[in-house]
Each structure stands twice: as structure tokens, then as C-alpha cells.
Amino acid sequence: MINISRLSSYTKKDIQNLILLLQEFINTYRISKVKLNYQSRPVILFLSTLIATAGLGAYYTIRNTITKYNEYTLNRRLRRPSLIRQSSTILENGAREIIIPKEGSLKQGKFTRIIIPKPNNDRYAADKYLYKDFTKNFELQSKGKGAVVNSKFLNQLSIIWRILVPRFYCKNTSLLLSQCFFLIFRTWLSLLVAKLDGQIVKNLISGNGRKFSRDLIYWLLIAFPASYTNAAIKYLEDRLALGFRTNVTRYIHDMYLDQTFAYYKIGVNNPEIDNIDQYITEDLTHFCHSLSSLFSSMGKPFIDLIFFSVYLRDNLGTGALLGIFINYFATAMLLKRATPAFGKLSSQRAQLEGVYFNQHLNLMTNCEEIGFYGGSLIEKTKLLENFKKLMNHISKEINIGFWYSALEDYVLKYTWSAWGYIFSGLPVFLDELWPKQEGEAEKAVEDAAAERRNMRQFITNKRLLLSLADAGSRLMYSIKDVNTLTGYTDRVFSLLTQLHRVHSPRFDYGATKGIADIRGTIQNNYVSGLRFEHIPVIIPTSQGSEYSPLISNINFTLSPNKNMLILGSNGSGKTSIARIIAGLWPLYSGLLSKPNDDDMFYLPQKTYFTTGNLRDQIIYPYTYTDMLEMGYNDDYLYHILREVKLEYLLTREGSFNAVKDWKDVFSGGEKQRMSIARVLFKHPKLVILDESTNAVSTDVEDYLFELLQLKKIPYVTLSHRPLLMKYHDYLLEIDDHGGWKFQDLTSVENLQSIDNEIAEIEGKLNMAEKWETRKKCLEQYLDGQIDEDDMAALDGELPIRSMPLDLSISQTV
Numbered sequence: 001m002i003n004i005s006r007l008s009s010y011t012k013k014d015i016q017n018l019i020l021l022l023q024e025f026i027n028t029y030r031i032s033k034v035k036l037n038y039q040s041r042p043v044i045l046f047l048s049t050l051i052a053t054a055g056l057g058a059y060y061t062i063r064n065t066i067t068k069y070n071e072y073t074l075n076r077r078l079r080r081p082s083l084i085r086q087s088s089t090i091l092e093n094g095a096r097e098i099i100i101p102k103e104g105s106l107k108q109g110k111f112t113r114i115i116i117p118k119p120n121n122d123r124y125a126a127d128k129y130l131y132k133d134f135t136k137n138f139e140l141q142s143k144g145k146g147a148v149v150n151s152k153f154l155n156q157l158s159i160i161w162r163i164l165v166p167r168f169y170c171k172n173t174s175l176l177l178s179q180c181f182f183l184i185f186r187t188w189l190s191l192l193v194a195k196l197d198g199q200i201v202k203n204l205i206s207g208n209g210r211k212f213s214r215d216l217i218y219w220l221l222i223a224f225p226a227s228y229t230n231a232a233i234k235y236l237e238d239r240l241a242l243g244f245r246t247n248v249t250r251y252i253h254d255m256y257l258d259q260t261f262a263y264y265k266i267g268v269n270n271p272e273i274d275n276i277d278q279y280i281t282e283d284l285t286h287f288c289h290s291l292s293s294l295f296s297s298m299g300k301p302f303i304d305l306i307f308f309s310v311y312l313r314d315n316l317g318t319g320a321l322l323g324i325f326i327n328y329f330a331t332a333m334l335l336k337r338a339t340p341a342f343g344k345l346s347s348q349r350a351q352l353e354g355v356y357f358n359q360h361l362n363l364m365t366n367c368e369e370i371g372f373y374g375g376s377l378i379e380k381t382k383l384l385e386n387f388k389k390l391m392n393h394i395s396k397e398i399n400i401g402f403w404y405s406a407l408e409d410y411v412l413k414y415t416w417s418a419w420g421y422i423f424s425g426l427p428v429f430l431d432e433l434w435p436k437q438e439g440e441a442e443k444a445v446e447d448a449a450a451e452r453r454n455m456r457q458f459i460t461n462k463r464l465l466l467s468l469a470d471a472g473s474r475l476m477y478s479i480k481d482v483n484t485l486t487g488y489t490d491r492v493f494s495l496l497t498q499l500h501r502v503h504s505p506r507f508d509y510g511a512t513k514g515i516a517d518i519r520g521t522i523q524n525n526y527v528s529g530l531r532f533e534h535i536p537v538i539i540p541t542s543q544g545s546e547y548s549p550l551i552s553n554i555n556f557t558l559s560p561n562k563n564m565l566i567l568g569s570n571g572s573g574k575t576s577i578a579r580i581i582a583g584l585w586p587l588y589s590g591l592l593s594k595p596n597d598d599d600m601f602y603l604p605q606k607t608y609f610t611t612g613n614l615r616d617q618i619i620y621p622y623t624y625t626d627m628l629e630m631g632y633n634d635d636y637l638y639h640i641l642r643e644v645k646l647e648y649l650l651t652r653e654g655s656f657n658a659v660k661d662w663k664d665v666f667s668g669g670e671k672q673r674m675s676i677a678r679v680l681f682k683h684p685k686l687v688i689l690d691e692s693t694n695a696v697s698t699d700v701e702d703y704l705f706e707l708l709q710l711k712k713i714p715y716v717t718l719s720h721r722p723l724l725m726k727y728h729d730y731l732l733e734i735d736d737h738g739g740w741k742f743q744d745l746t747s748v749e750n751l752q753s754i755d756n757e758i759a760e761i762e763g764k765l766n767m768a769e770k771w772e773t774r775k776k777c778l779e780q781y782l783d784g785q786i787d788e789d790d791m792a793a794l795d796g797e798l799p800i801r802s803m804p805l806d807l808s809i810s811q812t813v
């Protein structure tokens with residue numbers, strides 16, 4: 001065991017030894033008289049930094065403790081099952097609080113709290129006109145090539161600024177103000193350091209060890225707040241970028257993912273925006289980072305320029321300062337003219353990167369299909385083509401950058417520093433030009449003093465002038481940053497413009513007549529089934545309602561609890577009818593009466609599988625919390641799986657929490673049965689099935705339709721297979737010329753005609769089977785296994801007139 005009293009005695013002894021050693025050192029180097037002035041700025045700054053660090057440390061420790069305590073109490077509270085059901089609540093400010101179990105399991109007993117802020121729809125509606133008018137005002141304006149800051153950029157930025165800093169009293173404002181404070185503070189510290197630097201050199205030359213040591217200690221003390229300030233500026237820059245990104249991302253998500261289907265509409269017939277994912281993820285991040293770094297990269301040199309100029313004016317005079325600035329101005333103009341359009345270049349690069357990235361994404365998403373087709377060569381060609389375009393562009397950028405960098409370096413680094421040397425030397429040379437007339441001895445003393453003074457002044461001025469040159473050059477370098485930011489601002493702005501364009505329940509899809517062309521009426525909450533009155537099915541294009549319709553005015557009424565089959569060949573417009581019902585496509589004219597959106601469910605042709613566990617696939621589009629709130633549990637999900645004959649999945653995967661890439665795991669038939677499981681879970685008042693059973697066997701198809709009927713879930717099926725008529729009460733048959741026919745399949749004549757049709761189809765199937773048998777017999781006959789009489793007997797049962805050519809004996813022989 002460690003003896004504490006012994007340890008303390010050792011420590012005391014050690015400290016005494018250390019003090020003795022220090023005293024010896026001080027005596028040896030004759031700096032015993034070094035006295036630090038405790039009221040001097042370096043000491044005060046050092047102590048303030050220490051206090052500030054301790055304060056911040058305490059603040060963060062308390063904050064972390066509170067967060068951990070809250071998490072602990074939340075987990076304890078939610079471990080009680082009765083409370084889990086109340087885990088989705090609307091808070092006072094309208095935000096929705098959702099509690100989700102960590103790892104997707106209740107057994108873990110750990111929960112995460114997600115707050116979804118209430119979207120401010122009034123704000124989006126008000127902002128919409130800013131973006132709309134902006135495009136109108138600027139589309140005729142020519143793009144300013146190579147301009148340092150053109151008005152388009154500033155205007156765009158000022159509009160986006162409302163999202164970045166929505167109010168004065170917000171987190172981002174405090175971050176910005178703190179950054180301003182630290183930028184000014186750093187400049188002031190630089191002035192202090194410059195003076196101290198001059199003083200240290202003066203002490204060194206005059207051989208004043210005591211003052212030299214004192215100033216060295218001051219230097220080390222100042223280094224502490226100086227490094228602290230630099231770290232703080234970097235920290236605030238990153239925090240600000242994060243704050244900006246959070247605000248814009250929330251704004252975009254609110255508009256992108258709501259009931260107006262902006263995420264669908266923005267991608268349909270919209271040449272303005274390609275690869276929207278890249279806009280939201282990468283471009284936005286670059287924009288926020290370059291904007292926040294611009295504050296420090298431009299703010300610091302700007303503040304430096306003001307501070308140093310004021311100080312240098314006192315030392316060098318107004319004339320010299322004017323000379324310096326004339327030089328700066330002239331070179332800035334020269335560089336501005338020579339600056340290539342970096343903004344445009346970076347925006348083009350971002351677009352090319354997006355195309356290349358998406359090509360890879362496409363390959364990854366469809367790897368199985370491409371594998372079956374053996375499409376690696378064509379995919380590789382496409383990838384290489386896009387990669388080549390990207391490489392060519394980057395190499396162009398590098399080449400342009402080389403010449404500009406050479407010019408920039410020459411002008412900013414060397415010319416400006418030379419200018420700095422000239423002006424810092426001026427007071428020295430001017431003093432030399434007018435030497436004072438005095439006695440020999442006094443002159444020698446005076447000369448030595450002047451030399452030291454000049455040296456100190458030269459060092460201070462040189463440091464300041466070099467800093468001034470550095471500030472000026474950094475300001476010039478940031479022109480490049482501004483240009484890059486212009487490119488990103490343009491991309492983020494066009495993303496927001498497009499989002500505002502599509503964010504409307506009545507979006508015109510670029511129709512020249514605008515929303516005035518969308519004259520249809522939608523009656524929601526219709527309890528008497530589904531009704532179409534004079535509804536044309538038109539693909540949304542710039543021609544709006546004048547575009548030739550896929551299907552001319554449709555009229556029908558589907559009574560509640562009845563099922564309907566929409567029958568038509570490929571491309572006849574069946575899915576388009578569903579798109580109109582769901583609100584994805586506009587209703588150009590007519591009246592559509594349908595149940596409430598929450599009471600309807602659509603099964604698209606291609607089943608979508610979300611990222612997550614097995615449970616998430618069944619309850620989609622609901623969350624686990626929703627499921628608990630609805631009063632369901634995993635036992636109920638197992639029951640549903642059994643109903644669609646997929647219970648073996650649970651046995652195979654082990655639990656509902658198994659996470660896999662489900663779209664690759666499930667077979668075609670499993671995917672469709674999983675979709676029906678979703679219908680059973682939701683139990684809607686009407687479900688639209690778009691070819692939702694074409695991958696399952698006929699007996700399973702029979703079973704699934706019977707299951708829906710048993711569960712009393714009415715359905716509208718879209719298909720090209722007349723065989724499905726037997727599961728339906730009504731038929732809407734679409735022909736290939738845009739015409740349609742609505743029939744009641746339960747009426748006596750129709751039932752008879754359906755029976756006839758079924759009998760005809762069955763006859764055809766029977767015949768096909770017989771031809772198949774004959775094919776096999778023919779092979780045996782050709783091999784000599786059966787004789788001609790057997791073949792003739794078989795042919796007697798078949799209408800030889802319709803014999804397929806390859807089965808004719810004469811042809812084969």
C-alpha cells in the first residue's frame with residue numbers, strides 16, 4: 001500500500017530541491033532581479049485564460065452530467081411497458097417527440113429520444129416568392145465572369161442567410177459574435193506580440209539579460225492565450241458550419257419530405273436538377289464550410305488591416321501607409337482580372353462528381369440484375385466515360401490553377417513583402433540622412449542608443465508590415481474562396497428554388513399555363529367507395545392538360561367493400577390511374593372522390609424495402625413506436641407472417657431484430673407476400689394492388705385474394721391478366737387507344753361471359769399441354785423408341801391444322 005505521509009514528505013523534499021536548483025540557476029545567469037509586473041498585460045491575459053478554461057471545463061462537466069442523468073431517468077421511465085405506448089408525444093411547441101429503443105429492441109432497456117420540429121409551413125409559403133421572383137429577375141442577367149463578388153451571388157446569399165440565421169437571438173448569432181470577438185482579440189494579441197518581439201531583440205542587442213529574461217517569460221505567457229485564441233477560432237468555425245448545415249438541412253427536409261410528395265415531383269420531368277442527393281448531402285456541406293471559413297479567412301485579415309494600419313500610421317506616417325495601400329490596390333486589381341472563374345469550375349466539378357457517384361450507386365443497387373445480364377462491360381464503359389469527363393475537368397482546373405498560383409505567389413508573397421521591407425526601413429534611413437551634430441563622446445553614446453532604438457523599431461515595423469502584407473495577401477487568396485463559394489451558393493440556391501417550385505399540393509410540372517391548368521376537384525373522406533367523374537389520364541408535361549391523354553375521360557363508381565380490376569396491356573396507363581389517385585400526378589379536370597389518404601394503401605409494382613430489421617419491413621411505413629401505440633406487438637406480427645405463409649422467415653432469421661439488406665434477401669414471391677403482410681398490418685379501407693401477385697404461384701395468388709376478402713379489405717387491382725377477373729366485382733378495361741369500358745362482373749350476363757372466357761382459356765391451356773406431350777413423343781419417335789401408329793393415335797387427338805412448324809414430322813425429318 002502507498003503510505004501517503006511518506007509520499008508527502010518525499011514531495012516536499014523534492015520541491016525544496018527543485019527550488020534550490022532554480023535559485024542556483026538564477027544566480028549563475030544573474031537574472032535574480034527579474035521581476036514580473038503582475039499588472040502587466042501578458043500576466044493578466046495568462047491568468048484570464050486560466051480562469052476561462054477552468055470555467056468552461058466546469059460548465060461542460062455539469063452539462064454532461066445533466067445529460068447523462070436525463071438519459072438515465074428516461075431509460076428508467078420507459079422500461080415500464082405501460083409508458084412505452086405513450087412514447088410519441090406532441091410537445092408544447094408543436095414538435096413531435098419520438099422515443100425509439102436502441103438497437104431496435106425493447107429488451108436492451110435503452111432508448112433514444114428524437115425530436116421532429118414542427119414544420120413552419122407559413123414560412124415556406126412566404127419564402128416561395130423570394131425564390132420564384134429571384135429566378136425571374138436574374139435569368140436575363142449575364143453571368144459575371146471572374147467577378148470577385150457579383151450581385152447575383154450576394155442576393156442569393158442574402159436570401160439563404162434567412163435560413164442560416166433566422167433570428168438575431170439564435171445559436172448561430174452567438175457563434176458569429178464569439179468568432180468576431182476572437183478575431184479582434186487575435187489581432188490585438190498580434191500587435192502585442194510584435195511589440196514584444198521588437199523589445200526582445202533590443203534587449204538582446206543591448207545585452208540586458210534581466211529584461212531579456214523578463215520579456216521571454218512574458219512571451220511564453222502570451223503564447224498561452226494566443227494558442228487558445230487560434231484554437232477557439234477554428235472551433236467556432238467548425239461549430240458555425242455545423243449550425244448552418246443543421247438549419248438548412250432541416251429547412252430542406254421539411255419541404256422535401258412532407259405530404260406534397262416533393263421528393264417524387266422534383267425528380268419527374270425536371271431537367272433543372274440532377275442527382276438531388278448530392279445537392280443535399282455534399283454541396284450543402286461544402287457551402288456551409290466555405291461560408292463559415294470565409295468569416296475567419298476574410299474577417300481576420302480585414303481586422304488585421306485596420307488595426308495594423310492605424311498602428312503603422314503612427315510609426316511610418318500617412319504617406320507611407322498610402323503608398324502601401326496604393327500598391328495593394330493595384331495588385332488586387334491585377335489579380336482580379338487574372339482570376340479564373342473558380343466558382344463555375346467548382347460547380348461543374350460537383351456536378352460531374354455527382355454523375356460518377358450515381359453511376360456507382362446504380363451499379364451497387366442493381367448488382368444482381370446486371371450480374372444476370374452479364375453487363376459488366378457496358379457498366380464499366382459508362383463508368384469510365386463519366387470518370388474520364390471528371391478527370392478532364394479536374395486536370396483543366398489544375399492547369400488553370402497552376403498559372404494563377406504562380407502569379408498569385410509572386411505578387412502576394414514576394415512583391416508585397418519587398419514593399420514591406422522598404423517601408424519598415426524608411427524611418428531608419430530617414431534618421432541616417434539627418435545625423436545630429438554633437439560632441440564625440442555624446443555622439444558615440446547617442447549612436448549606440450539610436451542603433452538599438454532603430455533596431456527595435458525596425459523589428460516591430462517589419463513584423464507589422466509583413467503581417468499587413470500577409471493580411472492583404474490572405475484577403476486576396478480568399479477571392480478564390482469567394483469564387484468557390486459562389487459556385488456552391490448557386491447550387492444550394494437552385495436546390496431551394498426547385499424545392500419551393502415543387503412544394504405545393506398542386507404542382508404544375510412546368511406547364512406553361514401553370515396551376516391554372518389544374519382544374520380537377522379532389523373530394524377526400526369519401527365514404528361511399530371510389531368515384532371517377534370525367535377524369536382524363538394525362539402524363540404531366542410542359543403542355544399540361546393539352547397533352548394527349550393516355551386514357552380519355554374515365555367515369556365509374558366503385559361501391560364500398562367492392563373490388564375492382566383495372567385491366568389493360570403494358571403501358572396503357574393503369575399505374576398512371578393510381579398516380580392520380582395518390583396525388584403524385586395532377587388532376588387536370590373532373591372529380592375524384594376517394595377515402596381519406598390515411599385510409600388508403602398502395603402496393604407498387606416494385607416492392608420497396610427499407611433499411612432496418614425484419615419488423616420494420618412488415619410495419620412499413622410505420623415506426624416501431626407507432627406499432628406500440630397502435631397496441632400491437634411482435635406476437636401480432638408473427639400472426640400476420642403466418643397468414644401470408646412467411647412464418648419460416650422468423651425461424652430462419654432468429655428474431656424480428658435481424659438486420660439485412662432485405663431487397664437482396666427476399667425472393668420475388670416473398671417480396672409480394674411481404675407486401676400483403678403490410679396490407680394486413682395497416683388494414684386500410686381501400687388498397688391499390690399494382691401487379692402485386694404476379695410473382696406468386698396460382699394457388700398462393702388464390703389464397704392471398706381470398707385472405708383479403710376474408711379480412712374485408714377492399715382492393716383495386718391493376719393488371720394485364722384477365723384471369724384475375726374471378727376475384728373482382730367490377731372491371732375497368734382499358735384498350736390500346738385510350739378507350740375504356742366499365743363492367744359489373746357480378747351481373748348474370750357478365751358472369752356467363754366470364755365463365756365462357758375461363759372455359760376458353762382452360763381449353764387453350766389443355767391444348768398447350770397436349771402439344772407439349774406430342775413434342776416429347778416426337779423426340780422419342782425420332783429416337784426410334786415409339787412407332788408411327790402411336791404417333792398417329794396421338795395426332796388424332798390434336799387439330800393438326802394448328803400444328804406448330806417445329807413439331808411437324810415431315811419438317812423435322
Ligand SMILES: Nc1ncnc2c1ncn2[C@@H]1O[C@H](COP(=O)(O)OP(=O)(O)OP(=O)(O)O)[C@@H](O)[C@H]1O
Pocket residue numbers: 268269539550568569570571572573574575576577605720
Ligand atoms: N414521367 C413520365 N414521363 C413520360 N411518360 C411517362 C411517365 N410515366 C409514365 N409514362 C408513360 O405513360 C405510359 C403509361 O404508363 P403506366 O406506368 O401507367 O403503364 P401501365 O399500364 O401501368 O403499364 P405496365 O402494365 O407495364 O405496368 C407509358 O407509356 C409510360 O412510358
